Amino acid sequence: MRYASQHLNKSSHAVATATDTPRPRIRTWIDRGGEPDCVRGLETAREYGWLEADYDNPEFTALNTLVANVFSGGSITATNYQPSFALNHRGEESHVIDAIELAGVDYQVVDGREGRADEARPTEDASVLGRVLAVLGAPVGPKTDTRLSLPDYLEGAPDDVRETFVYSYLENRAIEHDGKATLTVREDRNRDYLESLAALIDDVAGGGVRFSERDIVVSADATRALGTVR
Template sequence: MDWDTPVVDERDLARTYDGGAYSDPWAAVLDYQAVMQYASQHPDKGSYAISNALELPRGRVRGWTDGGKPDAARGIEVARDYGWLDATMQDGTFLALNTLVANVFSGGSIATETFTPSFALNHRDHRSHVIDALDGVGVEHEFYHEDDDSRATEVRPTAAGSVLGRTLAVLGAPVGPKARLEDFTLPWYLDEAPFEVRELFVLAYLANRAIHQRTKETVQIQEERDKSYRDELAALIEDVAKEPVTSGERMVTISADAARSLGLQPRYRTPTGTTEPSE
């Protein structure tokens, strides 16, 4: 993949929507764009003439020329306005999207029906790095369950949440309850991503899921998904750390050397350094 090429394809984003009368929602977007272009070039033509010229149902054309638009077309416009469709591997906006994808895997979810994402804050609470990532993609957010001791505090976008969730899904973030998903794999773009993107994904993941112990310098991730996923996750972390990382029964174990290479700060003694995103 060319690192200067936008990563999110608007066609893939369109296909996260219900196409209604269209089996392919992207086809609805193309027809909508054709209608609007024809109308702008022929301002004296009404819906009847446009529908005849483009061989589209008049009712559909009239709805679009009167201000309506397919949901997929609206979603694409929102994503473009936020800069998500233009983001390349080396953009700050994409780094923020990448961080949010990591947080869906390690401490969040995307609702099946609405595609709205929510993220549990980690032990840093309101200083969790996911808040900076939401700021990085330009969306406002609110906190939930702050006064509920039985639930983790969550942060959710208050604007463009559904489009953001769909964008994260296009990048490979799981949608719906992760426990029910089959063929659970890491995001497709990581295979060809620059080191900075892979490293940031790993650090964001570990900031939410790393288990430190008082008597050991190794760090573990409890992960009960299929062994193939644990193997894939261990391989990614090892590739970033350049030190041994192993997968076992329900656990991924990061060696002491790998933990030091990643700059992970033990939580049970005074840290001697810093890392980004900090835990």
């Protein structure tokens, strides 16, 4: 761009030749007089405060919650990174609605089909949000076809960040039992992911969580301890 500003009459081909730069890399800057989509996406994410969010920022609280919801009740499409989030038993009172609003994007609630849950789908800068969540560690594409692992940022994160992730996960996936205070999380996922998820819940609860076969069992004591975050 510096060279082009000093040689206003040169075409993108001439600028590419003079600067020994592949023409496709600079064409959108020179011929369109604008920015490539990836640069506009980065600037959009920066405007929302997503790129520089620290653990204690509300922007990160929103992103952390949405990442947990992609794992436990949502998805990001592999083609265009569009995220969607299933509403849990609370319907439009689900915590994910608060997280989307805290992230600052517009959304719509879409009726579920064929017995599926209703979904909240961002309608503004959705693909940018999806890419930010993917960078944070949220899975992209069908989760049944993906070897999952928990986001790296949870390792060594402050307690409230880990608690928020666990809270969001259990709100979507925990199964309650009549007459019992225990909770169960049952998912068809790779074993090492379920083991690490059980360990995370156990750490947040202060013990009382075990993994058995494909079930994560949260004891009555652990369930009561999680009452502050569930």
